[in-house]
Amino acid sequence: MQITNNLNLPKGIVKAVTTEQHNKSEMELSATTLLKGVKEIILTRRHWEEIVIDASDKMWAIFGTAVHALLETEGDNEFSECDVKVPMPNGVSITGKIDNYNMETGVITDYKTASVWKVIMNDFEDWRMQGLVYAWLLANNGFKVSKCRFVAILKDQSKSKAKYDSAYPQSPVFVYEFPVTVTDLDEAKKYITERLENYLKFINEPDDKIPPCTDKERWASETKYAVMKNGRKSAVRVFTTKPEADMKAAELGAGHYVEIRPGVSRKCADYCQCCDYCNFYNSFVKNQVNEE
Numbered sequence: 001m002q003i004t005n006n007l008n009l010p011k012g013i014v015k016a017v018t019t020e021q022h023n024k025s026e027m028e029l030s031a032t033t034l035l036k037g038v039k040e041i042i043l044t045r046r047h048w049e050e051i052v053i054d055a056s057d058k059m060w061a062i063f064g065t066a067v068h069a070l071l072e073t074e075g076d077n078e079f080s081e082c083d084v085k086v087p088m089p090n091g092v093s094i095t096g097k098i099d100n101y102n103m104e105t106g107v108i109t110d111y112k113t114a115s116v117w118k119v120i121m122n123d124f125e126d127w128r129m130q131g132l133v134y135a136w137l138l139a140n141n142g143f144k145v146s147k148c149r150f151v152a153i154l155k156d157q158s159k160s161k162a163k164y165d166s167a168y169p170q171s172p173v174f175v176y177e178f179p180v181t182v183t184d185l186d187e188a189k190k191y192i193t194e195r196l197e198n199y200l201k202f203i204n205e206p207d208d209k210i211p212p213c214t215d216k217e218r219w220a221s222e223t224k225y226a227v228m229k230n231g232r233k234s235a236v237r238v239f240t241t242k243p244e245a246d247m248k249a250a251e252l253g254a255g256h257y258v259e260i261r262p263g264v265s266r267k268c269a270d271y272c273q274c275c276d277y278c279n280f281y282n283s284f285v286k287n288q289v290n291e292e
Contacts, residue, residue, distance in 0.1 A: 037213025
């Protein structure tokens with residue numbers, strides 16, 4: 001990966017955001033990598049040396065690293081930055097670096113930086129699956145796991161908003177946690193197996209033959225179909241399917257028509273390192289972003 005410095009930031013910052021490739025071997029996949037779409041995983045690995053990112057775009061990574069350094073002090077019966085690995089029958093190894101694990105209580109703790117919107121939208125499925133993969137890795141290495149805890153520092157939390165809105169996160173620190181059961185470990189195993197099978201299916205395919213990431217993996221909003229009326233700026237009604245919208249426009253009669261409002265793949269343009277090498281992004285998403 002090539003790190004540029006368009007803002008002429010201090011060399012120490014550039015050095016801090018310069019990272020090595022995660023899981024250099026294609027036969028190793030980390031718990032966090034498993035959360036990504038297979039196209040993103042493979043293209044990022046293939047084009048790692050060509051990918052260009054400016055240091056200013058990775059500033060939050062420094063904040064996250066600093067938070068980890070402060071909070072990962074080991075206590076009694078605890079391990080920090082714990083590396084675990086489990087070889088799979090297909091030759092791929094699943095890996096994980098666990099921020100903190102307490103051998104006595106069986107609690108896994110992971111530290112995060114996040115936006116308040118993650119809490120407001122109750123959007124924790126990725127954290128849950130990451131935690132379950134960690135739990136599965138530890139269990140398969142002979143350790144007990146009772147609970148996963150994610151301690152998040154909300155980088156954009158506002159005290160003034162919290163004061164006047166009880167539904168808004170009331171603290172800049174948020175804890176998301178859940179117990180781990182035998183059923184959960186079975187779910188993790190199934191998840192890992194399915195993700196690996198899909199990865200191996202396309203690992204030797206050309207870039208453009210790898211299917212695009214799913215809507216969920218691209219953080220894509222749903223395409224909407226708005227019934228509009230000539231001379232009116234706002235929609236008469238919005239539908240999630242085109243046939244419903246067409247039917248309503250026909251029912252309302254002359255002067256009404258259907259406007260397609262395409263869903264937006266939020267991750268592709270702003271958070272995917274390999275988007276420049278993705279034919280789906282260049283064919284569909286890039287033009288959409290430019291139009292906005």
